[in-house]
Amino acid sequence: MSDMNKQTKLLSTTENDIQTAAGILKNGGLVCLPTxxxxxxxANALNETAVKNIxxxxxxxxxxxxxxxxxxxxDIYPLVKNINRKARVLAEKFWPGPLTxxxxxxxKIPPAVTCGMDTVAIRMPSHxxxxxxxxxxxxxxxxxSANISGGVSPVTAAHCYxxxxxxxxxxxxxxxxxxxxxxxxILMVGDTPRLLRPGFVTAEQxxxxxxxxxxxxxxxxxxxxxxxxxxPGMKYKHYxxxxxxxxxxxxxxxxxxxxxxxxxxxxxxxxYDEDVSHINKKCLTLGKHNxxxxxxxxxxxxxxxxxxxxxxxxxxxxxxxxxxxxxxxNRLLRSxxxxxxxx
Numbered sequence: 176m177s178d179m180n181k182q183t184k185l186l187s188t189t190e191n192d193i194q195t196a197a198g199i200l201k202n203g204g205l206v207c208l209p210t211x212x213x214x215x216x217x218a219n220a221l222n223e224t225a226v227k228n229i230x231x232x233x234x235x236x237x238x239x240x241x242x243x244x245x246x247x248x249x250d251i252y253p254l255v256k257n258i259n260r261k262a263r264v265l266a267e268k269f270w271p272g273p274l275t276x277x278x279x280x281x282x283k284i285p286p287a288v289t290c291g292m293d294t295v296a297i298r299m300p301s302h303x304x305x306x307x308x309x310x311x312x313x314x315x316x317x318x319x320s321a322n323i324s325g326g327v328s329p330v331t332a333a334h335c336y337x338x339x340x341x342x343x344x345x346x347x348x349x350x351x352x353x354x355x356x357x358x359x360x361i362l363m364v365g366d367t368p369r370l371l372r373p374g375f376v377t378a379e380q381x382x383x384x385x386x387x388x389x390x391x392x393x394x395x396x397x398x399x400x401x402x403x404x405x406x407p408g409m410k411y412k413h414y415x416x417x418x419x420x421x422x423x424x425x426x427x428x429x430x431x432x433x434x435x436x437x438x439x440x441x442x443x444x445x446x447y448d449e450d451v452s453h454i455n456k457k458c459l460t461l462g463k464h465n466x467x468x469x470x471x472x473x474x475x476x477x478x479x480x481x482x483x484x485x486x487x488x489x490x491x492x493x494x495x496x497x498x499x500x501x502x503x504x505n506r507l508l509r510s511x512x513x514x515x516x517x518x
Contacts, residue, residue, distance in 0.1 A: 180341055181341055181342065181343060181344055182341075183340045183341060183343055183344065183345060183346060184344065184345040184346070185336065185345075185346055185348065186345050186346065186348070187347070187348060188304050188347065188348070188349055192347065193304065193307050193308055193311055193347075195345070196208065196308050196312075197308055197311035197312040198312075200225075200308070200312040200314060200316065201219070201312055201313070203218070203219060203222050203224060203225040203228075204225070204343075204345070205217070205218050205225070205228055205229065205232055205342075205344050205345075206218075206308070206344060206346075206347065207329075207332070207335040207336075207339060207343055207345070207346040208305050208316075208347050208349070209302050209305060209347060209350065209352060210244075210300040210301075210302045210305045210352065211273060211305075211353045212273045212352060212355070212356060212358050212374070212375070213320045213321070213328040213329055213330055213354075213357055213475065214320065214321040214328075214330065214334065214335045214352065215244065215305070215316075215319065215320065215321055216229055216232065216233060216318055216320070216321035216322075216335075216339065217308070217317070217318040218317055218318070219315075219316065219317075220241075220243045220254075220284065220285075220288055220314065220315040220317035221283060221284075221285065221314060221315065222285075223285040223287050226241065226287040227287050229241065229317060229319065230287070232339060232342040232343055233319065233322070233323060233324045234324045234325075235319065236324065237290060238290050239319075239324075240289050240292060240295075240296065241288050241289075241317040242275050242296040242297070242298050242318060242319065243284070243288060243295060243297050243298070243315045243317050244297075244298050244309060244316045244317075245299050245315050246299070246306045246310045247299070247310075248299070250299075250309075250315060253281060253283050254278075254280065254281055254283060254297060254315060255279060255281055256278065256280070256281055257278065257279055258278065258363075259363060261363065261368060261385040262276055262363045264384050264385055265363075265381065266299075268384050269376050269380075270298075270299040271299040271300055271306065272299070272300075272375075273298075273300075273301070273354050273356075273357075273374050273376055274298065274358055274359050274361070275296045275297065275298040275359065275360040275361070275372075276296070276297055276298075276361055276363045277294050277296045277297075277360065277361065277363060277364065277371070278294060278295060278363055278364065279295075280294055294362070294364055296360060298358055302352075302353075304347060305349075321335040321339060321343075321346075322334065322335070322339070323338050323339070325415055326338065326416075327414050327415065327475050327479055327510070328356075328357060328414060328475050329475075329479075330351055330352040330355050331350075331352075331476075332346050332348035332349065351476075353472075354375045354471065354472065355472040355473065355476060356374055356471045356472075356474065356475065356502050356503070357374060358372075358375070358376075359372060359373060359374030359375065359376040360372035361381065367387065367388060367389050368381070368389070369388065369390075369391055370388055370390050370391060372394070372505065373499075373501040373505050374499075375468075375499055375502065377498045377502075378390060378501065394501065395496070395504065395505065395508065396513075397513055413506070413509040413510065414475065414478070414506045414507075414509050414510040415509075415510045415512075416478040416479070416482045416489065416510070417482050417486075418441075418443075418482065418487055418488055418489045419487065419489070420489045420491055420512075420514070421488065421489070421491065421511060421514055421515075421516060422491050422492075422493050422507055422508065422514065422516065423492055423493060423515075423516050423518065424493040424515050424516065424517045424518065425492075425517070425518035426518075427450070427453070429518040430446075430450070430492055430518070431450070431453040431454060433490070433516070433518060434454050434455075434456055434490045435455045437488075437490060439487070439488065441484075441485050441486050441487040441488070442456055442487065442488045443457050443459065443481055443488070443489050444456045444457070444458045444459075444489075444490050444491075445458070445460075445478075445489050445492065446460055446461070446491075446492045447461055447462065447463060447464040448462060448463050448464070449463065449464050450492065456490070460473070461473050461474065461494070461503070467494065467495075467497070467498050467499040467500040468499050470494055470499070470500065471499045471502055474503055474506060474507070475506075493507070493515065494507070
């Protein structure tokens with residue numbers, strides 16, 4: 176099943192269609208499945224050929240590792256070498272849910288999953304359909320976001336189908352994703368856990384459970400040349416719509432003034448509800464100014480909408496980095512290739 180001219184099946188969430196999806200995975204195929212974060216492009220994590228087909232379907236760089244999804248905690252034991260006390264505390268608190276932990280991998284995990292590294296990222300999604308498919312397949316499922324690499328992560332089945340039809344065997348329509356941003360990723364190897372990608376589970380929530388963690392500098396900055404990729408989403412320009420994204424770091428008045436003075440066709444603003452009445456451009460909003468969870472939920476959906484609206488340029492207001500805001504800022508910076516106008 177390695178060709179790029181597949182007849183992609185559109186599946187629902189009936190028991191019969193879940194069995195169909197599980198069968199495709201068991202047979203080495205590719206299935207786009209809903210999770211609470213974003214839709215994932217799933218394959219049998221223990222089948223090297225199937226995993227390589229994920230990279231092929233997405234056009235994904237071969238040094239960008241994948242996350243392995245499990246349905247219950249006991250599924251982790253054959254996949255990793257050591258689970259320390261802090262990891263168990265985090266699993267007890269946040270699994271199932273939007274948290275990925277990185278461990279030393281066992282020999283069962285093929286090199287294609289980890290890009291040859293000796294660590295593997297593991298997550299237990301909370302979406303009931305994702306869990307059912309994993310359970311029915313009896314397999315750990317490797318699954319990055321279900322889109323062409325570099326584009327905006329999908330939060331609906333239509334987003335997956337538009338991007339990957341004829342490249343995957345099936346897309347399951349499980350509705351719109353509840354969280355709307357990829358999972359938090361934390362490295363659990365070594366003395367102090369290291370946050371590599373922020374998400375809906377915040378640094379503050381993690382530290383409340385296990386004490387001090389390291390916040391990796393690559394969260395808000397480009398990787399240094401030659402720096403090793405330890406987690407998905409660290410190295411490349413990601414989450415980018417067709418339009419050019421420019422981030423504006425400014426107070427209210429300076430943001431309004433800048434946006435209102437930009438001339439040209441198909442220029443849009445990505446801002447907050449409170450900003451709309453002050454701006455002379457068409458806007459999509461991230462919700463109210465202090466509602467970081469709403470911003471996380473709306474970001475990718477809005478970036479997809481800008482493409483549908485024919486945007487050429489998106490003038491995005493820089494959110495604050497507290498709580499889930501750190502994840503929103505991280506995704507925005509990467510969607511803009513770190514292009515920020517400071518006023």
